[in-house]
Amino acid sequence: MSELLEVKFYDKVDDQLLKFAVIIARTNGKWVFCKHRERDTYEVPGGHREACEDILTTARRELREETGAVDFTITPICVYSVKGKTKINKNIDDETFGMLFIADIFSFEELHSEIESILITDHLVDNWTYPLIQPKLLEEAKNRGYL
Numbered sequence: 672m673s674e675l676l677e678v679k680f681y682d683k684v685d686d687q688l689l690k691f692a693v694i695i696a697r698t699n700g701k702w703v704f705c706k707h708r709e710r711d712t713y714e715v716p717g718g719h720r721e722a723c724e725d726i727l728t729t730a731r732r733e734l735r736e737e738t739g740a741v742d743f744t745i746t747p748i749c750v751y752s753v754k755g756k757t758k759i760n761k762n763i764d765d766e767t768f769g770m771l772f773i774a775d776i777f778s779f780e781e782l783h784s785e786i787e788s789i790l791i792t793d794h795l796v797d798n799w800t801y802p803l804i805q806p807k808l809l810e811e812a813k814n815r816g817y818l
Contacts, residue, residue, distance in 0.1 A: 676755040678807045684750050684768055691769030692730035693717035693805075694745065695812050696738055698776040701791050705737045707800070708787040714800040715808070717769070730772045736784045742777040748812050753804055771808050773817045 694716045696703035704713040716737035720729040727747070734740045747770055754766040782789070790796070799805050812818050 676753055676803045678804055679752045679754065680811050681750040681752070681768075684752075686726065688768040689726045689750065689770050690720055690767050691717060692720065692726055692733055692772060693751070693769055693808060694730055694734050694772045694774050695748075695809060695818070696734065696740070696743075696774045696776055698779075698791060701793055702795060703738055703776060704790045704792070704796055705786045706788045706790065708785055710800055712798045712800040713790055713796040715805055716774075726770045730770065730774075734774055734776075737782075737786045738776065738789050739779040739782045740774070740776040741780050743774050745772050745774040746817075747772050748815060748817055751808060751811070771812065773812060 696716055703716070705716050706713055716734050718729070718733040718737070720726060721732075724732075727745070730745055730747075734743060734745065749771055750768055751771050752766050752768045779789075795806075795809070809818065
């Protein structure tokens with residue numbers, strides 16, 4: 672990923688632009704992070720919106736798939752965008768949009784996805800999968816009074 676990534680925040684954009692849902696997840700006051708089977712890093716749960724799916728449905732599905740959450744509350748925080756060259760953005764001027772959510776998880780079931788494990792911790796991780804994006808999402812949630 673490029674060092675030239677720009678992360679922006681919006682209160683609202685056209686729903687059609689929202690391609691991702693990212694969820695800051697907590698349980699009993701602790702952070703919940705995911706470790707993908709193919710990576711040695713950690714990330715907040717989230718993923719791509721599927722065809723004919725509203726963004727809240729995407730967030731609920733991704734939270735279940737990536738953490739095993741079965742009983743939870745989930746709340747939208749804001750829209751974010753990433754501008755710059757990434758695996759998704761092919762050009763430096765490309766900008767993709769997602770919705771940032773916060774969730775409080777009350778119970779989990781066994782994982783059945785590409786996620787190898789979840790980490791429940793009092794502290795933020797140092798080894799982020801997307802270090803130029805995810806810490807900024809948490810910072811924005813904190814600035815908006817959600818953390």
